[in-house]
Amino acid sequence: MTGERDPARPPGGGAPTGAVPRPAAPAATGDARRPLPARPAGLAAALAAEAPVLDVRNLAAWYFTDEGTVKAVDGVGFKIGKGKTLGLVGESGCGKTATGLAVLGLLPPPGRVVRGEAVLGRRDLLRMPEQDLAAMRGRDVSMIFQEPMSALDPLMTTGAQIAECLEMHTDLDRRQRAEKAVELLASVGVPEPALRAKAWPHELSGGMRQRVVIAMALACDPKVVIADEPTTALDVTVQAQILDLIEDTQERTGMGVVLVTHDLAAVAQAADEVAVMYAGVLVETGPVKDVFSRPAHPYTKALLGSIPVVGQADRQLVTIPGRVPNLARLPSGCRFADRCPLAEGACRVAEPDFIDVGAGRKVRCILATGRAAR
Amino acid sequence: MSGGNMGGMSATRRKTGDGTVENRRRDRGTSPFRLSMRRLARDRSAMVAAAIITAFIATALVAGSGAFGIKAAATEFDENSLDTMRYLPVGTEGHILGTDGFGRDVLARSIMGIRTALYLGYLAGLMTVPIALLFGAVAGWYGGLVDDAVTWLMSVVVAVPGILLIMSLIQIVGKSFTTMAFAFAVTGWVGLARVVRGAFLQARESEYVLAARALGAGDARIVFRHVLPNVFHFVTVNFVLQFVGVVKSEVFLAFVGLTLVGEATWGSMIDSARSEVSSGRWQNLIGPTLFMGIFLMAMTVFGDSLRDALDPKLKNSEEVRS
C-alpha cells in the first residue's frame, strides 16, 4: 500500500483550474433564456490532462427505505485537482452529505452506492473490499464532520482520538503517537495543545472541537479531505478561522478538498470550483468566480439571489418558492421545474442533460444550454 | 405549481402535476397518528401478529360464551369417578391435546386460559395506566414539593422487589384475579409514570405550551391537546409490555401456589404438569406452553412494531441523511 502512495500523486502542482484561460463571457448571461454557447471539446480534455487526485464519476447512492427508494445521489461527477478546493453546494436534503459519505463507503444503511466510480490514485474506492477501503480511509481520503460535538467520542480524550488515526496508518508507538497528536493540535491552532490533548470533548468550546476534528482528519496527511459543512455549527467569527485553517493546511500539504456546504460565502472565500447540487444531481459546475458572477442555471441564480450582499441593501432578497422535491417520488422532467420561475412546458417532459457550455462550465438546464443542444 | 396552468397539457404533464399535488397532501395533510397506522399496516410481521392476537381473542370470547361446549369441557368433571386413569395422552381422538387428571380436555382448558390471561392482563393495564398518568402528570406539571413526593414514592416502589409485594398482597387480601391485577398495577406503574412525568416537565417549559398559554388556553386544554398526545405511544407500548409480563408472572404465582386453583389458567396447568411430567404425562405442559408461547410471541412482535410505527426515530436511529 505504502509503495503506491507517491506514484499515485500527480507530479507537480498542476495549473490551478481557476486560471485556465476562458473565452469571453457571453454577453447576456443574465437572461437564462439566451443559451450559452456550447463548447464541449477542447477544455474538457485540458482539464482531464491535469490528473485529478479524486475523480468521481456518475455516482449514484440510494436509500432503500420502507417508504420507497430515496435517490439521494443520482449521477454526480466531479474532479478535484491537487491543492484545489471544490465547493459542493445546495440546500439541505439535496444529497451533498450522502455524496461525501458514499465516496468513503460510509453510507449508513439502508443507503447503498448503486453505480459510479470514485477514483483515487488509480483505484476505485467504490469497488474496493471493505478491508482495503479501511486502509485508505484516513490515510488517502478522510472526512471533516459537521457537528464537532457528535463527531467526537465523548468517552475518549481528544489526544487519544487523534492518535487512533496514527495507530492505524503509521508505525509510531504509543508515546510517539501521543506526541504527534499534540503536534497536530498545535498545527490546527489549539492553544496549550498538551493540555487539550488530555481534555475530554465536552470540556472544549465548539470552535476548539472543530479544530480537533480537523486535526483528526488531517493526522495522516490525506490526499483528499471531504469537509462536510465544517463551519455550519460554529459562530460566524470562528467560521472564517476554520476555513483559513483548512486553506493553510492545503497550501502546506497539497491536499484536495471537497467543501460540502450550503454557505455560499464560504465557497466564495475558499473554493476554486463550485458544483451546485439540486435534488440528487449536479445542476451547474464551473470555476467559482465565473459561476458566481454569471450563474447559468435558474437554481444557482436563485441561490445567489437569496443571500444578502453588503452594499446592495436595496436589492430584493429572492426566496425560492416551494421545497426540494421528495427524492423518493421525483418528477419526470427537470427536478427544479416545480420551483423554477422560468419553467415552461418542455421542462417537464424529460430531465435535461448536463451540458458542457465551455470555460470549464456545465449546466443542466435546457433554457440555459439552448434547445438546439438536445 | 398551481393547477391553473395544467389545462390542455399532455398526458405526461398531467401525471407530473398530479403527482406533486398528491405529494403535498401526503406530506402535510396527514396526522402523525394516521401516518403511524399506515406504517403499521405496511409491516407484514405486525399484521401477522395482529391476526394471531385477534384469532386468540375471538376464540376466547366464543369459548367463554359457552359455545361448542368448550367451557364445559374445560371445567366439568365427574366427581364420582376421580381416578388417575382419566389422564388421556396427547393425540387421543376427541381430545387432541389429551385430558388432565379430572378428565377435562386440555385443549379446552388452554383456550379458557386465553380468557384468564386476557382478563388479567387487560385489568392490570387498565389499573396501571390511570395510576401512572395521575402520578406522572401531577409530578411533572406542578413540580416542587409535589414532584419531590412523587419521586420519593417512585423510588420506594422501585426499591421494594415487585414480586414480593405482589405475592404478599395476594396472600393477605386473598386470591382473586382482581387482587392479582391490582397487585400488578401497584407495582408496575413507575416506569410509565416516569415517562409521563418527563413529558409534562418538558411541556411545562416548552415554547409551544407558553404560546398556547399566551393565546389564553387553559391548563386542561393544554394537557389534553398538547401533552397527553405526546405520551400516547408510551402508554400503548407499555400496555403491551405489561400484558406480556403479567401473563408470565401468573405462571410464577401458580408455581408458588398463589393462583386460583379451580380456574383454567395457563399457570396452574403448567404447575400441575410439574408433577405429572415425571410419570410421562406431558399434556398439561404442552397445551398451555404452546398457547402462551404463540400468544405472547405475537404480542411481543406486535408491541415492537407498534413502537417502531409510533416512534420511527427509535427504529431508524441512523436517520436518512442526504
Place this chain on the structure above:
Amino acid sequence: MLHYLARRIVSTLPILLGVALVFFLVFNLVGGSERFLYNILPPKGRTPETINQYREAYGLDRPVIVQFLDTVGDMVTFDFGRSESTRQKVSYLIARYVPASAALAVPAFAVEIALALALAMLCARTRGRWPDRLVGVLSVAGMSLPMLALVIIGQRFLAFEAGLFPISGWTRGLGAVRYLALPWLLWVTVTVGYDVRFFRTALVEEQGKEYVRAALAKGMPRRLVMRRHVLRNALVPILTYVVIQVPFLLTGSMLLERFFSIPGIGELLVQAILSYDLPVMKATVTFYTLFFIGFSVVTDLLYAAVDPRVRLG
C-alpha cells in the same frame, strides 16, 4: 468520592423509611397482622384469649404509629427477632441462606450479561442479515415461553433422561457446583433473550452516531470501532438496564431455588410468605431492598468510571 458515598448512604434513609411504610401498610393495615395471628396458632388454640395474648406479645395492640416506628427500628437495626415457623433467629437464617443464593445468582447473572453482550454485538455487526434475524427470533421465542415450562423441560431431558446433571439437591462447599450447573444453564437460557434485545438496540443506536462514522473515516476496522467506541458508549444505557433487572434476579432465584431444592434466600422467602412468617418476611424484604440500593450505588460509581461527563457528588 467519599463525600458522594456518604451522601448516598444518607439518601437511602428516606427510601428505607418508605419501604417500611409500604411494608407496614400491607401487613398491619390491610390485614396481614390478623392473618398472621390466625396462622401462627394451631387450629385448636384459636380462641379470642390466646389471640389477644399473642397480639400483645407482638405489640400489635399498641398505637399504629408506635407499631410503625417499631418496624422502622427493626429495619434500621436489622433485628427481626425469631422466625415463627423454625424459632431460629432471623439474622441467622438470612446469613445461612444467602451463600446458596449468591452462588446461584452471581455467576448466572454474570454469564447472562456477558453472553447477551456477545450476541448483541454479533447482531449489531450483522444487522439485518441472518445471524441478526436468527438471534432476534430466538430471543422473542425465549421471552415468550413460560420460564417454568422451560425449567420443567430442562430438568426432565437434561437431568432425568440424559443424566447430565443431578435432578436436584444441595451440598455445602464446592461440590454444590454439580447441583448448580443445570440451574445456571436454565437461568441463562431463560433470561438472555430480553437482554440481547435491549443491548442490541443500545448498540445499534450508538452505531448510528457520528463519532462512529468519524472513527471509521480514520481508517479503523469495524470490529475495532465496535469494541473501542460503540461498546463503551453503549455501556451507559446497558448499566441502567442491568440495575432494572436486579429485582428480576429475585424471581429467578425464587423459582430455581424452589424447583431444584437449593437452600437460598428465595426459597426462604417463599416459605415465609406462604406461612405468614412475618419476621422472616420483614427481614428478607429489607435485605433485598438494601441489596438493590447497594447495587444502584455501585452502578453510579461505574457510570462515573465509564463516562467522564458524570461527576459524583
